[in-house]
Amino acid sequence: MPGLDLFGGPLQLVDDEEGGIRYWPGFVDGGEAAAWFDALRDGCDWRHQRRTMYERVVDVPRLQAWYPFDPASLQGLPAQLPLAAILVRIRAVVPGGYNSVGLNLYRDGRDSVAMHNDKLHMLLPGQPIALLSLGAPRRMNIRAKAGGHALGIDLQPGSLLAMSHASQLTHEHGIPKTTRPVPPRMSVVFRARPEQDAAADRRAAPAPAKGWR
């Protein structure tokens, strides 16, 4: 386990040729993280999905929101949300052609995500995924698919986690449920998606009406 470096550099959690998985515990200060959390919690278009399992319809255990945007103009990011400010800060540390942001809200310890990796066909090769954590700390497990033990990391509010494209091939990650009482936690995840998918996103996303008939 690498030690915390005193000069603000990241902890290297996983190594590969594209930067592996890096973690900046104090990427932004607590006050800013708290302000962003409040604004996003109150202002995002949160969606609650359902899934069927064993003839029962169950709630997906988290709320989600998602915005595709143009990397140059930032069009697509709602102006009343601090997403553009967050993106600027993230790009300065983890450069990338981000064109989509997904948010997850884990309301309490019963909310979770199963171990998974991001779908590679939905990501541009070589481009990292950048994940900002806000709200309460939650444990994330990271495990090599090849086997071995899971690495647990408490994602602190204001922390940044950067995952290489290549690491999605070799590792999976998840947020387990916990019986401990925990306040809400939010992740803000920036990705660079292939243009054809990004275009489909723009079509699917709420857009100004422009019917021609």
Add this chain to the structure above:
DNA sequence: GAAGGTCAAGCGCA
């Protein structure tokens, strides 16, 4: 357009 992958809750196990 087809079809293989995903991922929910709960259980048993180590």
Add this chain to the structure above:
DNA sequence: CTGCGCTTGACCTT
């Protein structure tokens, strides 16, 4: 106590 692996099935870039 906690993580993990197994199960079924509707849905498939939210």
